[in-house]
Amino acid sequence: xxxxxxxxxxxxxxxxxxxxxxxxxxxxxxxxxxxxxxxxxxxxxxxxxxxxxxxxxxxxxxxxxxxxxxxxxxxxxxxxxxxxxxxxxxxxxxxxxxxxxxxxxxxxxxxxxxxxxxxxxxxxxxxxxxxxxxxxxxxxxxxxxxxxxxxxxxxxxxxxxxxxxxxxxxxxxxxxxxxxxxxxxxxxxxxxxxxxxxxxxxxxxxxxxxxxxxxxxxxxxxxxxxxxxxxxxxxxxxxxxxxxxxxxxxxxxxxxxxxxxxxxxxxxxxxxxxxxxxxxxxxxxxxxxxxxxxxxxxxxxxxxxxxxxxxxxxxxxxxxxxxxxxxxxxxxxxxxxxxxxxxxxxxxxxxxxxxxxxxxxxxxxxxxxxxxxxxxxxxxxxxxxxxxxxxxxxxxxxxxxxxxxxxxxxxxxxxxxxxxxxxxx
Amino acid sequence: xxxxxxxxxxxxxxxxxxxxxxxxxxxxxxxxxxxxxxxxxxxxxxxxxxxxxxxxxxxxxxxxxxxxxxxxxxxxxxxxxxxxxxxxxxxxxxxxxxxxxxxxxxxxxxxxxxxxxxxxxxxxxxxxxxxxxxxxxxxxxxxxxxxxxxxxxxxxxxxxxxxxxxxxxxxxxxxxxxxxxxxxxxxxxxxxxxxxxxxxxxxxxxxxxxxxxxxxxxxxxxxxxxxxxxxxxxxx
Numbered sequence: 001x002x003x004x005x006x007x008x009x010x011x012x013x014x015x016x017x018x019x020x021x022x023x024x025x026x027x028x029x030x031x032x033x034x035x036x037x038x039x040x041x042x043x044x045x046x047x048x049x050x051x052x053x054x055x056x057x058x059x060x061x062x063x064x065x066x067x068x069x070x071x072x073x074x075x076x077x078x079x080x081x082x083x084x085x086x087x088x089x090x091x092x093x094x095x096x097x098x099x100x101x102x103x104x105x106x107x108x109x110x111x112x113x114x115x116x117x118x119x120x121x122x123x124x125x126x127x128x129x130x131x132x133x134x135x136x137x138x139x140x141x142x143x144x145x146x147x148x149x150x151x152x153x154x155x156x157x158x159x160x161x162x163x164x165x166x167x168x169x170x171x172x173x174x175x176x177x178x179x180x181x182x183x184x185x186x187x188x189x190x191x192x193x194x195x196x197x198x199x200x201x202x203x204x205x206x207x208x209x210x211x212x213x214x215x216x217x218x219x220x221x222x223x224x225x226x227x228x229x230x231x232x233x234x235x236x237x238x239x240x241x242x243x244x245x246x247x248x249x250x251x252x253x254x255x256x257x258x259x260x261x262x263x264x265x266x267x268x269x270x271x272x273x274x275x276x277x278x279x280x281x282x283x284x285x286x287x288x289x290x291x292x293x294x295x296x297x298x299x300x301x302x303x304x305x306x307x308x309x310x311x312x313x314x315x316x317x318x319x320x321x322x323x324x325x326x327x328x329x330x331x332x333x334x335x336x337x338x339x340x341x342x343x344x345x346x347x348x349x350x351x352x353x354x355x356x357x358x359x360x361x362x363x364x365x366x367x368x369x370x371x372x373x374x375x376x377x378x379x380x381x382x383x384x385x386x387x388x389x390x391x392x393x394x395x396x397x398x399x400x401x402x403x404x405x406x407x408x409x410x411x412x413x414x415x416x417x418x419x420x421x422x423x424x425x
Numbered sequence: 426x427x428x429x430x431x432x433x434x435x436x437x438x439x440x441x442x443x444x445x446x447x448x449x450x451x452x453x454x455x456x457x458x459x460x461x462x463x464x465x466x467x468x469x470x471x472x473x474x475x476x477x478x479x480x481x482x483x484x485x486x487x488x489x490x491x492x493x494x495x496x497x498x499x500x501x502x503x504x505x506x507x508x509x510x511x512x513x514x515x516x517x518x519x520x521x522x523x524x525x526x527x528x529x530x531x532x533x534x535x536x537x538x539x540x541x542x543x544x545x546x547x548x549x550x551x552x553x554x555x556x557x558x559x560x561x562x563x564x565x566x567x568x569x570x571x572x573x574x575x576x577x578x579x580x581x582x583x584x585x586x587x588x589x590x591x592x593x594x595x596x597x598x599x600x601x602x603x604x605x606x607x608x609x610x611x612x613x614x615x616x617x618x619x620x621x622x623x624x625x626x627x628x629x630x631x632x633x634x635x636x637x638x639x640x641x642x643x644x645x646x647x648x649x650x651x652x653x654x655x656x657x658x659x660x661x
Contacts, residue, residue: 364656
């Protein structure tokens with residue numbers, strides 16, 4: 001190992017320690033510094049892994065799917081490096097390597113599973129060719145950053161083309177299937193015809209009053225989410241049905257589970273599917289992605305919502321016996337433009353109404369709901385005050401919080417003080 | 426109940442920035458004012474009825490603009506006639522550009538417009554993105570802009586407003602949007618109508634005057650809309 005490299009690990013560890021002391025989480029800064037000192041740091045380490053590198057891209061479901069794959073691999077006896085701190089940029093991975101590697105030595109892992117933001121992924125693959133790439137979906141998301149959705153699909157194509165051993169693609173996303181990729185290396189995951197309408201593509205999502213017909217794609221799927229209800233999901237593989245109760249609930253998460261299972265089949269072709277799907281079923285939710293927190297006997301679920309597709313899918317599974325909180329910020333990480341709230345159909349909330357809206361753009365959300373005919377009881381831009389009210393309210397025992405990214409971080413840190421919540425932060 | 430016919434242009438191709446929020450605002454406020462909204466969608470190949478009372482259209486990707494271009498040109502005279510008859514229209518972003526003289530793409534290809542606004546638009550590499558506040562005859566109008574096209578107002582073309590915060594038509598002359606008769610073109614989405622109820626009610630009132638004669642709309646409680654407006658106006 002070159003001397004400069006050894007030095008940079010030590011430097012990275014020191015920075016990591018310092019940022020931790022400052023208390024700002026410190027997930028990306030050490031990586032940022034180390035990549036300046038030693039630009040090939042990440043590539044050198046990742047290129048030595050025996051099972052290679054898996055990259056997960058797509059607008060929605062990256063964090064949960066990455067966790068499905070990484071945790072399942074662990075359950076199947078592999079040692080996995082993953083960027084589970086939610087810092088999905090390459091310097092986040094460098095930080096993770098600093099944390100894992102002993103000064104001057106090789107990584108002890110079998111495989112890396114990494115979620116990447118589309119734009120960062122195009123830079124990442126210039127340094128490291130992934131062995132496998134999984135593409136989940138392309139949805140409108142933070143257009144203020146990506147410009148236009150056609151660009152996003154283009155970035156994902158570049159990343160898919162860089163895969164050495166295999167790519168796994170969502171058969172039900174026409175923006176991905178029409179990228180024109182072909183060959184034996186590709187396999188597909190998807191959903192069954194009966195539930196297809198619950199998984200709108202980007203263009204179906206914004207179609208007005210059913211002006212677009214849903215066409216079921218006839219592509220052969222390695223793993224299909226055939227059906228689901230509140231308690232279990234039915235997966236199909238080689239014409240056999242597998243009914244499973246998963247630790248992570250919700251239709252969109254079951255679709256992510258199918259994506260993860262299809263990816264695991266590519267990585268571990270000798271492991272039988274029943275073992276793979278059993279492992280997937282055991283995986284726990286990622287932070288803020290359907291996590292349940294119990295405080296004073298109240299069951300609080302936090303659902304990250306970043307864009308119309310994700311919000312819509314979360315609302316499709318909404319059950320009206322819950323107290324509803326919606327928190328919308330417009331920081332850079334949330335997307336500065338809140339127009340997207342008008343691409344979500346809030347009709348499912350008409351019955352329960354919304355108990356609280358909060359966040360910097362609480363009034364935008366309240367106006368949105370007013371024009372949908374959904375009643376709102378409380379509007380307070382302060383997230384602290386809202387959470388205080390939610391916790392002191394004695395009436396309802398089940399609470400669902402839909403929150404944009406920075407709201408989710410804030411809420412999670414507020415709840416952490418009074419609960420069993422684990423993980424980073 | 427008196428009906429008002431609202432036409433939404435190209436919902437499949439030109440609807441990327443929550444544009445259906447504008448439709449929703451018109452629909453709901455028409456109801457609150459005691460009129461029956463009759464919502465129609467214009468798809469490629471459809472005819473545009475001359476008894477249309479309000480027309481709105483939004484932004485698209487470059488590919489969306491190309492798809493609708495022929496259809497728009499075919500209907501040029503109908504749009505011009507409606508514009509001359511004071512029919513209220515609101516065109517946001519992509520359709521604002523195509524209601525002008527021409528749009529010149531990155532590759533120097535020229536897409537002709539329908540000449541309602543005397544404007545030229547040029548695609549640039551730099552996107553104008555962010556919160557925007559403009560001063561207009563309706564007071565401060567707030568929204569979000571996201572466009573790479575830079576628009577020049579020619580001859581005596583009037584702007585819709587003057588930029589207080591943000592970029593507007595071209596980053597240079599502080600103008601934003603364009604207006605002729607009751608036709609408004611703008612880069613403001615957000616979407617523009619729900620948070621700017623004064624503008625929404627102006628479009629509605631003009632449509633009702635055209636169709637049913639002089640009228641004055643009743644007051645609606647807009648406290649939520651105004652709060653959202655004022656917060657947006659104070660944003661960085």
